[in-house]
Amino acid sequence: MPHEPFVRLGIFLGVLAALLLAERRWPWRRASRARWPGNLGLGLLGALAVRATVPAAAVGAALWAEARGLGLLPWLGVPGWVAVPVTLLALDLLIYAQHRVTHAVPALWRLHRVHHADPALDATTGLRFHPLEILLSMALKMAAVVALGAPPVAVLAFEVLLNATTMFNHAAIRLPPRLERLLRLVVVTPEMHRTHHSEQPAETDSCFGFCLPWWDRLFGSYRAAPAAGEAVVIGLPGWRAPAHQRLDRLLLQPVRQAP
Structure with missing residues (x-):
């Protein structure tokens, strides 16, 4: 898939632009753009970290496994028209489970806390993940892709869907x-x-889904709405100050104690 990075980049930029325009047309709350350098900077550093360490990433892992006939789906002889939706469901369930674990394990929560420390929400929050968390997530996805023997086209579709729905x-x-x-x-x-x-x-530890909403209902982590309704306070106490939104502070946040 020689054009895969350009396809993904084009879709990403198109979705981000469309969502930022939609936020101006149908706003929920006006969010300060002073957060954007930190949020966008984390997104860029996460992408560069993946390209520097595992350039082919999850799609490359799928191509590698396919060339060697590895994985559960090929072993079972599952046809492609079944393997694609099964892969999409399995990877989305994996990301749901990973998300729950990042809230339950203190060391992982320190990384994921960077995402939750955003004092407002907009499409750029969907890019606000610590580069180390991005690398750990990619390693997990690559292992799952090889174990499944996931079709490369399904992995590419999942990566595009996950990125788009996370921003949405x-x-x-x-x-x-x-x-x-x-x-x-x-x-x-x-x-x-x-x-x-x-x-x-209690509300932070609910609604862990990124793409499909079914896992939260199935595993008892669904909440229809925050108790405060439209007055919900976003973010984590102690981390809302503008100084904490700088890129250097966000990168070091996992090793810092809450103010």
Whole structure:
């Protein structure tokens, strides 16, 4: 897949631009753009870290496994039209499980806390992950892809979907109530994910899905809305000050104690 990086970059830029425009047209809350250098900087550093360490990433792992006939799906003789949706479901479940673990394991929470320390939400929050967390997540996905023998096209589709839906469900967009209810049946919506970014610990530890909303309902981590409703406070106490949103502070946050 020689053009895979350019396809992904083009879709990423298109989705990000569309969401930023939608935030201006149908805003939920106005978020300060002073956070953007830190959020975008983390997203760029995470992408560069992956390219520097595992240039082919998850799609490359799928191509490598396919060339050698490795993985559960080829071993079972699963046809491609079944293997693609199975891969999408399995990888999304994996990311859901990984997300829950990052909230439960203190060392991993320190990395993931960088994401939750954003004092506001918009599409750029979907890029705000520590580079080490991005590398750990990629290593996990690559191992799963090889173990499954996942079709490369399914892995590419999942990576594009995950990236797009992560930006979408962090976007500061107010959807019409009817559309919100319908979309929530098939995808994690911004209103659903805002519960996860509440300052209340019980709400932070809910709604772990990024793409599909079904895992939260199935495993008992679904909350329809924060208790405070529209008045929900976003972020983590102690980390909201503008100084904490600088890129250098965000990179060092995992080794710092809460103010």
